[in-house]
Amino acid sequence: MRVAVLLKAVPDLVEELVLDEESGSLQYDEMSYVPSEWDDQALEEALILKEESGAQVTAIAVSTGDVDTMLFTALAKGADHVVKITGDFDASMSNWQQARVLSDYVREQDFDMVLSGVQAIDDVDGQIPGLVAGFLNWPHASVVTEVRMGGDSKVLLRQEYSGGLVAEIEVESPVVIGVQAARKPPRYASVAKVRQVAKSVAIEEVSAGAPAGPAFADIQFVRPVAAGRAEMIEGDVDAVADRIVQILADHNLLRRA
């Protein structure tokens, strides 16, 4: 069983999102990047799968910036192999384009399963696993919280719905899975181990042609109006209660039976 895990770096929300307020464009060069947290979950689930049933795990990232540390970290955690898809790409590369490049690579290879984070903070134009599945025309399930091997190249999944409802799904590979959470929290890769891996193992580089154009040419970003200090609700208990009910209504939070 060969498992591909698609990884991607996203802007670090702890640091500032650098926005040119006038043009509404993000200053991609001025931001710092971290691995998308859901991709971490996907990688963890793949590694659990490897421990359970000996899957071969390949972590793949499109070189939209410095993705080496992310890939070495995947190796340090236990991935068998890492691939960096290079080309004329940068941090502004859209999900649509990345999914194209990734699906082209996956199609050529002989993967039985593709795992990736169900979403990322920056997927304005769609989530990677869904798009990749669509481009490949493979079945796909999102919001998955468990992946196991069944018999005869079958894969067993747990998919979650709102309200805590869970479905058990069986699917014949190949399949694309959007992972919401791994069965266990992602493991830690110590700095020393990542360093050691970086010294001893090489990243496989695969070059890809120019990506297709983005789905949308002109996306503008704006900051939502920031909430400052609390707006104080004045009056007696009844007045306050009335006002809160009103606020709930404004926020669509009144329970509709």
Next chain:
Amino acid sequence: MARDLLMALTIALLLGAAAFFAARMLPLVRVMRRARPTSRLDHWPRRLGFMAGQVLAHKRLLQMKMSGVLHFFIFSGFVILFIDIVDAVGQVFAPGFNIGPALDCVVDIFVALVLIGIVLAVYQRAVLKPERYHGSDERDGYVILGMIAVIMIGIILHESFYPFAAPLLFHVRPGLDPWGFLGYALARVWMATGLAAHPAIAETGYITGYILDIGMVFAFLAYLPTSKHLHIFLAVPSIFLHKTRPHGELVEPLPPEEGMAIRSVADMNWKDVMDLFTCTECGRCQAVCPAHASGQRLSPKMVIIELRDAVRRELAGEPPVPLAGGVVSAEELWACTTCGACQEACPVFIEHVPKIAGLRAALLEDGEIDKSAQKVLVGWDRQGNSFGQPVRKRPAWAKGLDVPIKDARKEPVDWLWFVGDFASYEPRVQNLSRLVARLLQQAGVDFGILYEGEVNSGNDALRMGEYGLFETLAQKNLAMLEKAQFNQIFTTDPHSFNALRNEYRKLGFERPVRHYTQAFLDLIEEGKLNPSPLNLKVTYHDPCYLGRWNRVFDAPRQLLERMGIELVEMPRHGANSFCCGAGGGRIWMEENGVSDRPANIRIREALSLEDVNYFVVACPKDMSMFSAAVQSTNGEERMKVIDVAELLAQAVGLNEPVETAAAT
């Protein structure tokens, strides 16, 4: 004839015991030789002096009264036992040999003391049952006490029959020896009852006593290597081989290709291995351990015993079990606050904390760590702070000041202030940081900070087993320190203090570092700050990384004195201070298994003092920990947690309204 037999028996026993002892000790020596190196043979004079104080004067042992006294009795007995062996064996091999009345007398005095010691020890074990013995090998304890008792009885017995048996066995006629008063008294009894007159009885009595004495001594020798009483042999060398590198340094400089992880016995250094076999299972470490007191599974004693037993099992040919997570559970390992109380209490100077940190490092390499703590490690790697806050916000606390703080990266300063994570990011402590800045400004100190250039010191990362991350952080700070021009460095954070002072040495940083309590005291001595008396009654909590690990006990106390503050000490203070529970990364970890938080235990200790309403701290983490503890022990009415800087600000008339969480 009988004498020949006795001689043959003595020699056979001796050889047998020696062979047995050697055969059992050799594997240990081999394990130690496989272990990592550590330099423990330097500083001879210092080591000898230290050994004398600890061995001969029982300095540390006597910190626990009853145990110390009874151990001193038994220990002295062992020294004296040696004289007795020479005497007894001499009598057999060189008829008429006598070691002299003075020594005879000393032997008997000590036999009496040993017997008293044994009675006390049995009483302690069987009746008092201190909690610290929980988990120790009780049987072993009794076996040893029994053996010693038998030896003592043997001594007196053969001594008492000697005058009557000697003419028959050795053809000499020693008189009664009143100096050996116990034997003398018993001999009188034999005479009075007429037993002395029967040659058969006299001979049997003597030989029985001799065999009980010498035979048991040799049996003891053979038994030792599998017993915790191996400390009889190892304790003294172990104390000699104690750590002489800076106390607060967790690990010696590591060769780049080697991590600090302890996975197998071979990953420990040889002194670590020796420590395991030196442990006396006395449980003093367990008795002072905050993690143990809070109901967690950790006991420093059990960590040592578990490791020792694992080594023993391996020596017995059993397949090795991973030390981290197997022999010692992850739960135990992550419970440690690295407070160092265990090491402080251990009479044979076992170093628990480096072992625990090494085992943690092994867990970490396998990715096993508390998830909140993991986030903190990732945060240090990315942003350099434990708060998950942006780099740019590190100096945000300094914004509210009237006089801006110099940027030491850009202009030379006299004092460089290493602020630390908590003082930079934690809102309650930020107030204190501003106060410290204003105090320095009032004193006219030319000081600066590194602004965004500072990152966490790495002290906690190292103690969580992340040597690589520690190095990364330290190198970032050192690069900044290299650029900055300053004359002195000080810090408000004991954890940073420890790293800068003890851990950064291995990376080449050797400048003297002061804690702010020391720095402020200096300012007062120099007349730059003039506090007027505050007339308060307070208690003071020694932070582990200021007190125990760095021996700064006096500066904060003198500082309080200079402010006219009356200090009422808690029962546990100074080197015996009781940890708040935050260290070693604990502050970020789940509280699984904690039934009573160390900080709450500590606050209750303070609440038991009469008329004390201020709990003075000198560590930013303590501010957070104890403010919350005062709330959860419902002590807000009685006790207010206050930082020394706040007191000083009051004393010098910087009328900052005192802001602590305890304020109501």
Next chain:
Amino acid sequence: MGPILIVTESTASGITDSTKECVGKAKELAKVLGTSTVALGFGPGAVDRLRRLDVNKVIAAEDGEFAVYNPAVCENALVQVVAETAPFLTMIPNTTMGLDLGAGLAGRNNIPLIAYCSDLQEQDGKITAVSQVFAGKLLARVPVPGDGAIVTVLPGSWPTGEETGDPVVETISGDYSSRMRVIRVIEPEKGDVDITKADILVSVGRGIESPDNLPLADELAEAMGGVVSCSRPVVDAGWLPKARQVGKSGQTVKPKLYLACGISGAPEHLQGMRDADLIIAVNTDEEASIMEAAHFGTTVDMLDLMPALAERLRGG
């Protein structure tokens, strides 16, 4: 211009609010754009469920293979419906279904997708989608291309539409089978609540004063459709289980509403709830730090406010 297609979703209690929100918005847009609305529903009984929707047309896939939601089967049907109806906009609620179908359809039919849409604005016949990204820190304004797009819509984006329509009803059937099979659907266990999954949290701190007052919080939470969480001292006192604790040493929550009652807002607490969408603080102390983090605050006594609020919410 093609119609606006809404992929509907229903649960045991009927069509979801999110679906109804899309229906309402679709109708409004269809009117200005001069096009029609179509609702697609899956599963037995879909015709009955959708027949009152305020759309022009209903397409129902009622065959047995739709008996339980199967992402791949539904996607196959959707792909075909979209190919046939060529909608200008395809609106899908951004639930598990939206995450399944939206991107899959986009990839397969090569139609651009706008995810996490919280609004669709029309100006001069052009539609701009507003999308909430970067954990709500930024809004993306995405112009919908002339030949249309798929949008997955965040629940709570618009008021729900009325169920007063009388659409044309069409059922479809065909071979939508897939390699994917749903084995079974499991109802959530009734254990202790998972406060990280709740949309609404009524959180109590030491201001609750005594465990005897906890029923007030329970009743309020019940009336709001939320659950009760708390600060650490409340757990320490043994009044609520550890699983309910919000903060540094407890859970990190991000509900739609966090109603903080009698919580001072210590940094360790804020750390666990700062990112809630809406924070309302009830604290008699106007200076309490919780007010810095909250969107709305009030200084009335929580013990009076909780029952008053519960009563209003129950009544209406």
